């Protein structure tokens with residue numbers, strides 16, 4: 001018996017996706033909109049769900065449904081086992097050492113509020129600084145603003161250059177020892193920019209700051225390993241990674257989570273309660289008050305199974321090829337200006353403006369042609385202010401999107417120009 | 423593509439009453455932060471009636487067409503009458519079905535108008 005020799009090239013280049021087979025797994029892709037086949041290009045807002053995830057939800061409700069951690073009856077034990085198994089899947093998916101580092105939340109926004117209200121409240125005071133960037137989603141700005149109004153710490157923003165990348169020259173000034181936390185996005189949901197997480201994290205740690213990564217647009221689209229990245233906290237949402245709405249997670253290093261105070265009170269998060277007070281539960285339940293989103297967590301576990309079967313490196317590679325193609329084709333549309341960096345520095349999304357045409361009008365015309373894109377400020381108003389535009393249009397791709405769909409998008413944009421000829 | 427009926431596109435591309443008045447009696451600015459639409463509405467009021475109107479701002483085709491059509495319609499109307507206007511007046515002017523998201527665009531001009539005419543009267547409420 002000979003041991004197969006692994007060649008360098010097969011390790012570096014993941015196998016191509018079988019997009020046709022993947023598409024067959026997503027029932028909604030059979031849908032027609034305004035009489036035309038759906039072209040779904042709003043994946044950065046939320047992804048579609050494969051049959052296996054939908055089946056996991058149905059199976060749970062039809063065969064297992066019970067509350068978790070409470071009953072000693074069969075259903076409750078099965079529900080608890082499935083629910084905690086999903087946590088373990090998610091932990092291993094992101095390279096965490098252990099399931100207890102995964103705190104379930106409703107979504108990434110709630111994860112960031114948890115971080116602010118628990119870690120932030122316990123660790124930040126007047127004179128301290130939280131460093132964000134100009135390209136953050138409102139979810140990674142407002143929780144800090146709410147807390148800063150109360151505690152009086154400062155918020156600073158690492159600026160974005162015209163080309164959509166972060167201006168790293170300002171880092172030494174902003175990481176001066178007063179900064180206690182650097183919280184930034186892995187990939188911008190508007191510019192598509194993939195930020196140099198390892199470099200930013202190193203700089204923050206050198207200055208004694210912790211790092212929180214908003215990985216909403218990264219975890220669904222590329223291999224993410226929290227241990228290799230050496231970060232301290234990370235937030236993401238299940239619904240953007242083939243899972244159901246209503247489930248997301250905060251990951252944190254357990255020694256940090258262990259000493260953080262609870263932020264919501266209720267059932268499940270306590271060890272004991274007396275009329276005189278309570279003792280919080282251990283990790284991860286300390287942060288999970290009340291009956292959780294059980295079916296949704298199990299559904300997210302099924303989504304992780306699907307992504308792992310497909311291969312994150314292969315998904316990332318396919319999206320990189322698709323975005324390069326899309327940017328090349330979009331450049332043929334008269335008056336179209338792309339926001340953000342070149343294709344090789346971004347993930348699978350592209351935002352643009354088209355002459356004077358309002359993005360809502362673009363999206364409405366496209367919708368009539370069965371094409372779903374996003375128009376607006378994409379919950380990143382400060383970034384749009386920085387570029388002095390009120391809004392933009394965004395096409396965002398995922399593993400089931402094709403070059404033909406890019407062609408349909410581009411054709412439709414030519415039509416938009418025709419209708420509104422400016 | 424009835425959202426972009428000829429008439430709406432015509433008002434979008436050639437908005438009526440776009441610009442400023444020399445001596446507005448009242449000016450009101452409003453915006454829809456969700457989509458970045460903005461409008462500044464100027465009214466000249468004579469004898470409690472709209473004698474002239476102008477608007478500026480930027481927005482999508484629906485909001486601009488609504489502002490343009492509304493401006494044509496309100497000249498000569500009394501403040502009392504305009505205070506009783508509601509969304510149906512605007513939707514009738516537009517003559518299209520507007521979904522739950524775009525309705526905010528369509529109604530931004532009306533919102534500015536209502537604020538302007540209510541702000542005009544003394545002790546009205």
Ligand SMILES: Cc1ncc(COP(=O)(O)O)c(C=O)c1O
Nearest residue numbers: 107108109137139189214216237
């Ligand atoms: C970068 C980024 N951060 C945070 C969020 C918020 O996610 P959610 O609405 O699921 O909490 C999103 C998604 O809209 C996002 O793209």
